[in-house]
Amino acid sequence: MRPERTAVTRPNLTRRALGRAGLLAAAPAPLLASCGIGGGGEMVLSDEPVELRLSWWGSDLRAQQTNEAIAAFEKQYPNITVRGEYKEFGAYWDGLATTFAANDSPDVVQMDEQYFNSYSARGALVDLNEAGEFLDLSKIEPDLLFTGQVDGAQFALPIGSSVLAFAVNADMFAQYGMELPDDTTWTWDDYAAIAAELDARGGGDITGSGITGGVDVGSVRYWARQRGNELFGADGDVTLDPDLLVGLWEYYLGLIESGATDTPEQMVEDTGAGVEGGGLATGRTAFGQIHNTQISALRQGSGADMRLLQLPQHDGTPGNFIKPGMYWAVSAGSAHPAESALLVDFLVNTETAADILGTERGVPANTEILAYLAPQLDESEQIAVDYLAATVPGEPLIVVPNGASSVNPLLTRLGQEVYFGQTSPEDAAEAFITELQGEIDATK
Amino acid sequence: MTAAAELRELRSTPAKSKPENKAAFWFLLPWFLGLFAVTLGPMAASLYLSFTKYNLLQPPEFTGTANFERMLTDERLHSSLAVTFTYVLVSVPLQLGLALGLAVLLDRGIRGLGFYRSVFYLPSLLGASVAIAVLWRTVFGTEGLFNEGLALLGIEGRGWIADPETALSTLITLNVWTFGSPMVIFLAGLRQIPVMYYEAAAVDGASPLRRFTSVTLPLLTPIIFFNLVLQIIHAFQSFTQAFIVSGGTGGPTDSTLFFSLYLYQRGFGNFDMGYASALAWLLLVIIGAFTAINFWASKYWVHYGD
Amino acid sequence: MATRLRALLKHLFLIACAAVMLYPVLWMVVSSMRPNDEIFRSPGLILTDLETGNYEAGWNAFEHPFGYFMVNSAIVVLGAIIGNLVACSMAAYAFARLEFKGRRWWFAVMLLTIMLPVHVIIVPQYVLFSEFGWVNTFLPLIVPKFLATDAFFVFLMVQFIRGIPRELDEAARIDGAGHPRIYTRIVLPLMVPALATTAIFTFIWTWNDFFGQLIYLIDPDMHTVPLALRAFVDQQAGTNWGATFAMSVVSLLPVFLVFLFGQRFLLRGIATTGGK
Structure with a gap:
């Protein structure tokens, strides 16, 4: 089809001749051995x-x-x-x-x-x-x-x-007579309190917040970086402190149990629904986690006054990353x-x-x-x-290393197990690090 | 061992004085060409790859039986096998039962036959459409139609797709819902049953139920057998619907992780095509065993016209 | 009176089944006529505002109108149907009616080819077709059908041919007919239901097939309906679901029509030719 390209990229003419003759099929091993x-x-x-x-x-x-x-x-x-x-x-x-x-x-x-x-x-x-x-x-x-x-x-x-963000439905805050938080100073405790307050004022019509972390790489990175840790090290290995992951999951387990957030079922449904079909867009919850660039789709899908807030603080160490x-x-x-x-x-x-x-x-x-x-x-x-x-970003991001391409699905699976109560946070954190490092080691 | 009973059946046809090798060769020529040029090569390649470490981007590296040893300790594999077996054993009988029942109901003497048939087939037309995922959520989501129906009965529903305990059953429902293909095959099979048999049965004064059990069912057994074999194979390989509904994850918490989906994740998601190939051959052995048992059992219940 | 009542009950039962079966499909049709921000908030079927813009937007979303992709799909489908009908029925005739060496063995091989999951074959097969220079053409999707690689249909037809009484071809054989003649004059006409089933299934499955077309049809000029439909979806930036549903409905129409028309052929066969 493209002779000028074929000639350069596929110098092995005998192999092609064989292929044309239909004999290639009988010799699959050399066929693939020469791939790469x-x-x-x-x-x-x-x-x-x-x-x-x-x-x-x-x-x-x-x-x-x-x-x-x-x-x-x-x-x-x-x-x-x-x-x-x-x-x-x-x-x-x-x-x-x-x-x-x-x-x-x-x-x-x-x-x-x-x-x-x-x-x-x-x-x-x-x-x-x-x-x-x-x-x-x-x-x-x-x-x-x-x-x-x-x-x-x-x-x-x-x-x-793109940068990690909390999206809030400002209309909903207004409807229930709440002030938007000051996102330059607010902490994880503030966030939990606001979600609970909203939930209470909503009287069952809404939930205070979606489950905004623990099942995606972004939130884990953010949580770890706020505490001076990183998911991956510069040498391409997993450096995450399992105790921090346990802490993150326990934080959200607390929110889930208090009823201030969605149920794990609703969380799973939202993951499948995408930005414009999730609880935030359909007006079920007031808070969600998105990337700043998704705000257009969210505003379009919801028709509501959606705003972006910085994620909560821990001790002032910047957790976000570009x-x-x-x-x-x-x-x-x-x-x-x-x-x-x-x-x-x-x-x-x-x-x-x-x-x-x-x-x-x-x-x-x-x-x-x-x-x-x-x-x-x-x-x-x-x-x-x-x-x-x-956004005040911390150190430049260390990207997902070779072998760890499935880190997000892995985290989603284990995070869901924790939220559904199938696995303890400790066991899941342990499994996360073992499995992920195993995938990385397999490519070395 | 493989397909032993079928082989016996094939052999039991009246013995000819001379074999028809030459005629058979010409009739099978396209199939032979396809087998050797298109099918066997890639199959052999995947068999070879199952003994290698192959990341798609670099040449495969021979690792002996390492992939197969790894299967013994691979917990996700074990859970995907459990999910797949449950799916096969529950959804195939349900789907075939429904397909056969409706096919028989639709077969003779009913007004609006074409209409019903088309309507019942419509879900199967949707096949692998991306719309299915959204569709299924609107039915089985927390605020979905199914729960609204339950609420009318005073029952509190749940997020059927999102709950690890019920997610698989929604996929089984989805499979049963698309029973159109086996139903059409049953219908075609029913059409092949000569009317004279029914007439003869009617003359003998047989009741409808008796006509069904003594004429319809025995003559339909080759087609029931076909549907059974194929739907089992199909269910073992099931991929698309779980892929679309769970967004490719097999979630929540691996509760819908079908074998093929896991294989696909390993191969394309983790660049682990060697292991994925080994998994494919494991599946082939499992399906082969089921099919062989099916063929073996068929000699006790399948009746051919020839 | 009892029969009338029974017929009524039968219809009621069938209609109830039909309603359950149809609801999701109808929901899709209705959603295709809703504004985007309403789709996910309305599980019901009642349409408040009619939004036909989805159809226009969907039809013109890509550099070719949506009909262009339907024509591409039609080409692939037509080739696949002809290939399957010819090649599979020939192979099935041999397996069902001819006595030849190694028949049992080859039959087992044929069954085996149905059992391997497609995802691991796809890479070696791609390498093969790429060596043939067939990537970005319809050939990898059509030529294998002419080589009876859809063993499913071979098996299907074998089962049907074996249901045809042997006396019919024995009689023709005594009249001096050879195999090509028995195949074309006796077996093929008698297996019209099986052929129609094959044609309908090939149509539907090829029309909906995603993976094969995804791998081989690279250039948007070669795209088919499933590829175009999937191209609406964007997990990151957001999907125009209204347009996606609208085009899903449009792409469903030909398949539905083919089924509506094609199912007549399921009525013929022995039931009418042999029995009455």
């Missing part, structure tokens, strides 16, 4: 026509915008054609793993913090520092840029950021890494692309682009950006 990433092209621009594949996950809106940005890029570089490919998040990763396994990956791929190291550690991604000629990294927010690095190599470029919403990365199998880098540069660093893409992929990581876009933001986007500006 390799044979990418050189880091120079070509004068010949070049075809690139750009792959992302996301909704129809993102597809429209990205295709428009691609068209603008092609106009600027007439010898480059870009084929956009998009899928839904879950399906995207299955497809991506399969194409990488067959050495048939797209040139530029959208990456996620969860999977980034699983790909980079296995040599699947290009070090973007080598593409310095074509891709400018200097305008990217440094803490964010750090989250795409492994031992100094820049395997992925953060596109946008998380890369998503990254661009270039496949090590790409025959055209230079053009791929050029495309990434266009998408992240140019005002032309920013005009089209806006903040749909998160608050831009490029600080100049963020400033450029500021006047165009709508109300919801402005809330998200203001929240980011008000």
